[in-house]
Amino acid sequence: MPKYLKISLFLILILLFFYGGFFYANRVNANRVKQAAKISEASGSNFNLLNPILPFVNDIGLDYHELKSFKPQIEAYIKNKKSENPDLHISFYFRDLCGGLWSGVNENEFFSPASLFKLPVMIALLKKAEKDPEALKIGIKYKAKDYENIEEESGFKKEEGKFYTTDDLLTQMICYSDNTASLILLSFLGDSSILKVISDLNMNVGSQYDNNTNFVSVKAYAGIFRVLFNASYLNKQMSEKALRLLCQSQYSKGIRSAVPQEIKVAHKYGKRDIVGENGKINSVQLHHFGIVYHAKKPYIIGVMTRGGSIALKEKIIHDIAEIAYNEVDKQCSKNHDNQVFKE
Numbered sequence: 001m002p003k004y005l006k007i008s009l010f011l012i013l014i015l016l017f018f019y020g021g022f023f024y025a026n027r028v029n030a031n032r033v034k035q036a037a038k039i040s041e042a043s044g045s046n047f048n049l050l051n052p053i054l055p056f057v058n059d060i061g062l063d064y065h066e067l068k069s070f071k072p073q074i075e076a077y078i079k080n081k082k083s084e085n086p087d088l089h090i091s092f093y094f095r096d097l098c099g100g101l102w103s104g105v106n107e108n109e110f111f112s113p114a115s116l117f118k119l120p121v122m123i124a125l126l127k128k129a130e131k132d133p134e135a136l137k138i139g140i141k142y143k144a145k146d147y148e149n150i151e152e153e154s155g156f157k158k159e160e161g162k163f164y165t166t167d168d169l170l171t172q173m174i175c176y177s178d179n180t181a182s183l184i185l186l187s188f189l190g191d192s193s194i195l196k197v198i199s200d201l202n203m204n205v206g207s208q209y210d211n212n213t214n215f216v217s218v219k220a221y222a223g224i225f226r227v228l229f230n231a232s233y234l235n236k237q238m239s240e241k242a243l244r245l246l247c248q249s250q251y252s253k254g255i256r257s258a259v260p261q262e263i264k265v266a267h268k269y270g271k272r273d274i275v276g277e278n279g280k281i282n283s284v285q286l287h288h289f290g291i292v293y294h295a296k297k298p299y300i301i302g303v304m305t306r307g308g309s310i311a312l313k314e315k316i317i318h319d320i321a322e323i324a325y326n327e328v329d330k331q332c333s334k335n336h337d338n339q340v341f342k343e
Contacts, residue, residue, distance in 0.1 A: 062098050063296035065335045070327040071103040074320060078105055081316055087307035090316060091218040094324055095300040097229060097291070110214040111304045112285055115153060116270035118173050118182050119224055120201070122245070124193040125170055125185060126238040136170070139163035140184055147180045153271055154250060155179060174245040177269070201227060218287075222302040225266070225291050229298075243291070253314050254288035255301060258321035264293040271310075286313040292325065296332040299324070 047054075057064055078090045091109050095102040129135045142158045156172040158164065158180065164172075166188060172181035186194065203220050228246075231239035246266035249256070256265050267290030274282045289302040303320050305313040 061296060063332045063335050064098050065331075066099050067096050067101045067297070067328065067331055069101060069103055070323070071105065073323055073327070074103075074105055077319065077323065085308045085312065088312075088316075089304075089306040090320075091302075091304040092320055093218040093222045093300070093302040095222065095226065096328075097226075097298045097300065099297075104219055107219040108217050109304075110217055111287060111306060112214050112272045113216045113221070114270035114272035114285060114287065115177050115179075115182075116216070116221060116268060116287055116289070118177065119268055120194050120197045120203075121182055121185050121189065122170060122174055122242060123201075123224070123228075123234060124189050124197045125166060126234050126242055127197065128189065128193070130235055130238055136165065136167040138166050138188075140166065140169065140188065142184075147183065150179050150183065151273065152179050153177045156181065171245060171248075174268070175248045176250055200233065218289075218302045218304045221287075221304075222289060222300050225289060225300045225302075228266075229291055229300075246290070251288075254286075254303070254317040255290045255292070255321040258318045259292055259325050263295075266291045266293070283310040283313070286310060286317065288317045288321075292328075294325070294328055294332070296335075297328055299328060 054064070074092050078092065081090065082088050089106070089109065091104070091106040091111070093102070093104045093107050125135065141161065141163050144158075144160045154176050155178040156176040166185065169181040169185050172178040173185060201224055203216060227233045228239050228242050234242065243266045246268060247264050249267055251267070251269045254269060255267050259265055267288065270285070270287040271283050272285035274284050285304070285306045287302070287304040289300070291298060291300055301321055301324050303317045305316055
């Protein structure tokens, strides 16, 4: 074949390749546009830059109106309680899970996490189970002599020599705030797993701490509940499992007693006790956090307290949670038209 014909054929092939690729790319892009249009049409929306959940808000029944801050009411309540009990320390945090409002009072003050430390243990175990589901089926033999000096807040009774799966122990730890179950799981997982969770969740724990150290703020700890709600650290399956366990907590005071029983609350309390020389237990700190699944506006609430009697701290947490619930419910009831997403 003459040389010029070879060159011509080569050029023709290049042109065919170029235009073929051009038309193929255009076809792919056209298909993508059509697909996006179908998704947009299915959702009943042409507003592709807005929050993608908005077209479904009315069907779900959520209220996306912005709440008006009720922080002054909380501040007035706390000020009144502190005037009556100068040694009290009270921190408060609230976050609307359907909007932008969050508010806090003394939200950066540090407290001892006490039993709240059980949540990072739970998350570490569930993180392990994401990669290895068998991790929740491992049996561990209970030996009472290893835990005879452990104080239980509301522990689950265990039988000597019986094997409990890590899933059983997880349920005992979260639902009954069982200290022994927590220690067994902590030993199973290792300190490094727990500290990694704490670091990943930006709780900023320093290296010099123990059970008596104040190193957790109400704002930082509340972030754990937001992470579970959004399934942004654990996957959906494990986040759902965690929240279901928290909804089964046997603790009936504080936030749980301030919210109507028919409304689910995924919650965890923490109590820091000191045993005096006479053997009497003095509860120096009491905290309570939860997600309140209000039908129209779920929200996170956290209260941390130090000082005063245990009865006083229980009442303070109840009262603050009641103020928050009543305010959310009242504001949602005023929003008769919840259609905040309109064409």
